[in-house]
Amino acid sequence: MTALTSATAAPEVLGRCRTLVRPALREAVGRMHPWVGEMAAYSFGWCEVGGGPTLAPGGKGLRQALAVLGAEAAGAPGPAGVPAAVAVELVHTFSLLHDDIMDGDAARRRRPTVWKAYGTGPAVLAGDALFALAVETLAATPTGPGALRLLSVALGDLVRGQADDLLFATRPWTGPRRVRPGEYRTMAEHKTGALLGCAAALGALLGGAPPAVVSAFDRAGRHLGIAFQVVDDVLGIWGDPAVTGKPVHGDLREGKKTFPVLAALDSTGPVAGRLAAVLEGAGEPEEAAALIDETGGRAAALAETRRHVAAVESAIADVPIVAGAADDLRSLLDFLVRRDL
Amino acid sequence: MTALTSATAAPEVLGRCRTLVRPALREAVGRMHPWVGEMAAYSFGWCEVGGGPTLAPGGKGLRQALAVLGAEAAGAPGPAGVPAAVAVELVHTFSLLHDDIMDGDAARRRRPTVWKAYGTGPAVLAGDALFALAVETLAATPTGPGALRLLSVALGDLVRGQADDLLFATRPWTGPRRVRPGEYRTMAEHKTGALLGCAAALGALLGGAPPAVVSAFDRAGRHLGIAFQVVDDVLGIWGDPAVTGKPVHGDLREGKKTFPVLAALDSTGPVAGRLAAVLEGAGEPEEAAALIDETGGRAAALAETRRHVAAVESAIADVPIVAGAADDLRSLLDFLVRRDL
Numbered sequence: 117m118t119a120l121t122s123a124t125a126a127p128e129v130l131g132r133c134r135t136l137v138r139p140a141l142r143e144a145v146g147r148m149h150p151w152v153g154e155m156a157a158y159s160f161g162w163c164e165v166g167g168g169p170t171l172a173p174g175g176k177g178l179r180q181a182l183a184v185l186g187a188e189a190a191g192a193p194g195p196a197g198v199p200a201a202v203a204v205e206l207v208h209t210f211s212l213l214h215d216d217i218m219d220g221d222a223a224r225r226r227r228p229t230v231w232k233a234y235g236t237g238p239a240v241l242a243g244d245a246l247f248a249l250a251v252e253t254l255a256a257t258p259t260g261p262g263a264l265r266l267l268s269v270a271l272g273d274l275v276r277g278q279a280d281d282l283l284f285a286t287r288p289w290t291g292p293r294r295v296r297p298g299e300y301r302t303m304a305e306h307k308t309g310a311l312l313g314c315a316a317a318l319g320a321l322l323g324g325a326p327p328a329v330v331s332a333f334d335r336a337g338r339h340l341g342i343a344f345q346v347v348d349d350v351l352g353i354w355g356d357p358a359v360t361g362k363p364v365h366g367d368l369r370e371g372k373k374t375f376p377v378l379a380a381l382d383s384t385g386p387v388a389g390r391l392a393a394v395l396e397g398a399g400e401p402e403e404a405a406a407l408i409d410e411t412g413g414r415a416a417a418l419a420e421t422r423r424h425v426a427a428v429e430s431a432i433a434d435v436p437i438v439a440g441a442a443d444d445l446r447s448l449l450d451f452l453v454r455r456d457l
Numbered sequence: 458m459t460a461l462t463s464a465t466a467a468p469e470v471l472g473r474c475r476t477l478v479r480p481a482l483r484e485a486v487g488r489m490h491p492w493v494g495e496m497a498a499y500s501f502g503w504c505e506v507g508g509g510p511t512l513a514p515g516g517k518g519l520r521q522a523l524a525v526l527g528a529e530a531a532g533a534p535g536p537a538g539v540p541a542a543v544a545v546e547l548v549h550t551f552s553l554l555h556d557d558i559m560d561g562d563a564a565r566r567r568r569p570t571v572w573k574a575y576g577t578g579p580a581v582l583a584g585d586a587l588f589a590l591a592v593e594t595l596a597a598t599p600t601g602p603g604a605l606r607l608l609s610v611a612l613g614d615l616v617r618g619q620a621d622d623l624l625f626a627t628r629p630w631t632g633p634r635r636v637r638p639g640e641y642r643t644m645a646e647h648k649t650g651a652l653l654g655c656a657a658a659l660g661a662l663l664g665g666a667p668p669a670v671v672s673a674f675d676r677a678g679r680h681l682g683i684a685f686q687v688v689d690d691v692l693g694i695w696g697d698p699a700v701t702g703k704p705v706h707g708d709l710r711e712g713k714k715t716f717p718v719l720a721a722l723d724s725t726g727p728v729a730g731r732l733a734a735v736l737e738g739a740g741e742p743e744e745a746a747a748l749i750d751e752t753g754g755r756a757a758a759l760a761e762t763r764r765h766v767a768a769v770e771s772a773i774a775d776v777p778i779v780a781g782a783a784d785d786l787r788s789l790l791d792f793l794v795r796r797d798l
Contacts, residue, residue, distance in 0.1 A: 149620040214585060218578035237559035240581055241619060244555060247585070248612035251592055255609040261596060264605050268596040271589035278582060279490040 126451030129444045133181035134174075136194050137201040141180075144202050144253055148245055155230050155242035159209050165233050172227055179204040179315040181448060186319025186333055189441035197319035199257040203267060204315040206250035211274055211311075213243035218282060226361075247271075254318075263321055266334070270314035277307025284373045289381060290392045297378050297416075301342055304375075309341025316445075329435045336431035343424035343453045349374035350417050353405050365401035375420060377404075380413030387411045425453050467792030470785045474522035475515075477535050478542040482521075485543050485594055489586055496571050496583035500550050506574050513568055520545040520656040522789060527660025527674055530782035540598040541659035544608060545652060547591035552615055552652075554584040559623060567702075588612075595659075604662055607675070611655035618648025625714045630722060631733045638719050638757075642683055645716075650682025657786075670776045677772035684765035684794045690715035691758050694746050706742035716761060718745075721754030728752045766794050 145156050157163045161174035180201035187197025215221075216229040217239055223229060231239035254263050280303040284295050316333035325333075351360050352367035353376060367374050377395070381388055391407040393399065408414060428449055432442065486497050498504045502515035521542035528538030556562075557570040558580055564570060572580035595604050621644040625636050657674035666674075692701050693708035694717060708715050718736070722729055732748040734740065749755060769790055773783065 149617045151624060152616065152620050214581050217581055220578075236577065237561075237623070240555050240558055240584075241616060241623070243581075244584075244588070245613075245616040245620070247588060248609065248616050251605065252609035252613055255602060255605040258602070261599070261602060261605075264592065264596040264602070268589065268593035272586075272593055275493065275582060275586040275589050276490045279493050279586070282578065282582070283492060 124444055124447055126447045129185075129447055130177055130181050133184040133194070133201070134177040136184055137177070137180045137198055137205070140198050140202050141205055144206065144249055148249060151238075152242050152245045155213075155234055155238060156209065156246055158233065159213060159230050159242070161225065173225060175208075175225070177205070178448070178452070179208050179311060182312060182315035182337065182445075183319035183322075185441050185445050185448070186316040186321075186325075187323030188319075189316075189333075189437035189445065190320045190323030190325035190329060191438050192323030196323045199253055200263070200315065200318035200322050203250045203253045204311060204318065206246045206253065207267070207271065207274070208311060210243045210246035210250065211278070213239050213246070215278060218278065257322065259322055262330075263318055266314055266318050266321065266330075270310040273306040273310035277303050277305070277310070281307055285371075287373075289395050290389075294381060295373050295378055297375060297382055297420075300373070300375050300378050301420075304342045304345040305338045307341075308345050309338035311337075312341045312344075313337025329437065332431045332435045336428045339424040339427040339431065340449065340452065343421045343428065346375045346417050346421045346424070347453050349376055350414065350421075353408065354414065365405060368395075368401040368404050371395065376408050376413035376417040378413075379416035379420075380408040380411040383411045383413075385411070421453060425449065465785060465788055467788045470526075470788055471518055471522050474525040474535070474542070475518045477525055478518070478521045478539055478546070481539045481543050482546055485547065485590055489590060492579075493583050493586045496554075496575055496579060497550065497587055499574065500554060500571050500583070502566065514566060516549075516566070518546070519789070519793070520549050520652060523653060523656035523678065523786075524660035524663075526782050526786050526789070527657040527662075527666075528664030529660075530657075530674075530778035530786065531661045531664030531666035531670060532779050533664030537664045538660035540594055540600075541604070541656065541663050544591045544594045545656040545659065547587045547594065548608070548612065548615070549652060551584045551587035551591065552619070554580050554587070556619060559619065598663065600663060603671075604659055607655055607659050607662065607671075611651040614647040614651035618644050618646070618651070622648055626712075628714075630736050635722060636714050636719055638716065638723055638761075641714070641716050641719050642761075645683045645686040646679045648682075649686050650679035652678075653682045653685075654678025670778065673772045673776045677769045680765040680768040680772065681790065681793065684762045684769065687716045687758050687762045687765070688794050690717055691755065691762075694749065695755065706746060709736075709742040709745050712736065717749050717754035717758040719754075720757035720761075721749040721752040724752045724754075726752070762794060766790065 145153055145160070148156060154163065154167050157167070158165060161170065161172040164170045164172070183201035183204055184194045184197040186200070188194050212224065213230050216224060217231045217236055221229055222232045230242060234242070250267070251264070254267055257263060280299070284303065287293050287295055313334040313336065316337045317330045320330050320333050349367065352362060352374060353365065355362070357364050380391055387407055388411050391404060391411060394404045394407060432445060486494055486501070489497060495504065495508050498508070499506060502511065502513040505511045524542035524545055525535045525538040527541070529535050553565065554571050557565060558572045558577055562570055563573045571583060575583070591608070592605070595608055598604060621640070625644065628634050628636050654675040654677065657678045658671045661671050661674050690708065693703060693715060694706065696703070698705050721732055728748055729752050732745060732752060735745045735748060773786060
């Protein structure tokens with residue numbers, strides 16, 4: 117899709133950053149109330165329920181990597197970005213814990229979610245504790261008020277995006293109250309893009325970058341978030357379940373308002389009408405997938421992704437950043453949005 | 458209990474501060490996502506479910522008053538403390554929303570709690586949004602990193618206190634795993650005192666107070682929190698239901714680990730043994746109340762309250778503060794801990 121070349125493979129970049137951040141992240145979680153800290157460690161994939169050892173995989177660590185690379189892009193050594201990396205990973209984990217409660221999701225990374233394993237009340241508390249720890253981590257960093265202002269904007273957007281996402285589920289497929297692709301874009305920017313942008317921007321800020329670089333990184337992360345979400349939607353309909361780990365047509369079966377569906381329904385004509393009928397229960401997910409393709413929903417999603425990837429690249433290209441970090445950032449971008457499209 | 462004289466009655470002090478803070482608090486809540494903002498407004502007592510007008514009473518507004526008085530005590534005009542007042546009220550409301558979920562409480566101030574009225578998921582989200590807005594409010598204030606450091610410590614303590622309080626319920630009345638009065642003191646300081654201390658200290662900080670005043674106010678608020686909780690416990694057992702609005706012996710019926718009970722069980726001898734048996738189900742709450750009194754649990758609670766009230770007074774007396782504000786602070790203290798003991 118893009119003509120990027122990767123100096124270092126993305127998994128290596130992610131692994132290097134995880135290794136750099138892990139001691140500080142473990143130290144921060146170690147300062148939590150022991151009971152709450154166990155829930156945090158469980159959700160990071162560091163232990164099983166009860167605190168015993170585990171072979172569970174953690175997350176990719178995308179946000180911590182963006183923070184480290186943000187600092188390096190500003191010419192600072194990677195460790196300069198570590199407090200930012202810790203803060204954004206804590207916020208990300210907080211949002212997973214609470215979103216799983218709101219969405220009623222019982223499994224994440226092939227394990228029970230925290231609310232399933234520990235109960236809803238404790239999971240609410242563990243999320244709150246992670247949130248508080250993120251603020252504390254940044255407040256303890258001698259960086260001035262800019263860092264916390266960046267984080268607080270991302271936190272507000274995160275909640276706003278989750279609110280819109282929950283409300284989308286209550287709206288009809290057709291008619292004036294239907295969800296338009298533009299609303300989806302705003303939701304994805306808030307729910308996913310804001311924290312990605314915050315990660316890179318905070319890392320750059322702690323690395324001493326000038327304001328233009330900080331805001332370019334924030335913008336880049338927001339576009340990356342939209343691109344990532346739309347790619348996820350495409351894979352959720354047409355991806356190989358063996359690769360994605362998700363059931364075939366799961367998003368369609370659950371009636372999720374994903375970008376390809378919304379773009380398809382935003383077209384007019386009889387095919388869109390038939391698609392709406394299928395989504396409302398008058399047909400099978402296979403037919404819905406075919407109709408979305410036929411009305412151009414898949415093509416619109418791919419075009420949307422390309423637009424946001426181009427916006428990420430132009431945001432980064434417009435500001436002076438260190439070459440090695442730029443290569444690593446491009447390698448991540450390539451990894452995240454190309455995948456198996 | 459104390460020899461305080463009140464220049465202005467506490468309800469007037471609270472009312473004056475609420476009037477001063479209300480526009481900024483409404484403005485902050487008005488910036489929230491509309492759906493989430495309605496839940497916030499409902500919990501402030503500004504509207505009914507659906508957004509319609511209400512006659513519901515709000516809270517006393519103790520925390521906002523402490524923030525305003527903190528600024529005035531530093532010689533600044535009250536409005537200097539308003540951002541602190543908004544932040545601590547938002548944090549307090551966040552904690553009420555989430556605690557009601559964790560505790561399974563269905564009613565607050567004679568109305569359904571937010572999770573009862575709107576659902577658990579939405580209530581989790583509304584709490585998160587209030588939390589994020591509190592951080593944003595302070596981050597937007599040009600005060601340097603000290604303000605957010607104060608808030609973040611209070612947030613961490615708040616969560617720690619709630620975790621301990623939840624765990625107390627799972628522990629036995631007797632034996633080595635019983636809850637000791639000292640553990641209760643720490644829990645109450647974290648769960649209630651930390652935010653009261655933060656309110657007064659933040660107000661003082663925004664009012665330009667020197668560090669010694671800021672930390673004296675933080676300390677005073679923490680002692681006030683413990684005193685307030687213990688008074689609440691005493692009223693929960695021996696208070697007049699017509700005044701407290703709580704059912705007679707409600708705390709004993711629910712098996713709550715309150716200070717008078719823990720102090721009574723920490724004494725030795727046959728009466729403490731009989732009390733444990735009654736609490737474990739072998740008797741009525743009336744008998745438990747009499748046994749707590751007999752073993753000195755009530756006297757211990759009153760002595761505990763007096764100690765912390767004295768600590769509040771000495772913390773305030775040790776630092777230079779403006780006389781009018783000091784009178785108002787003493788009037789609040791009197792109102793909160795004397796009540797109907």
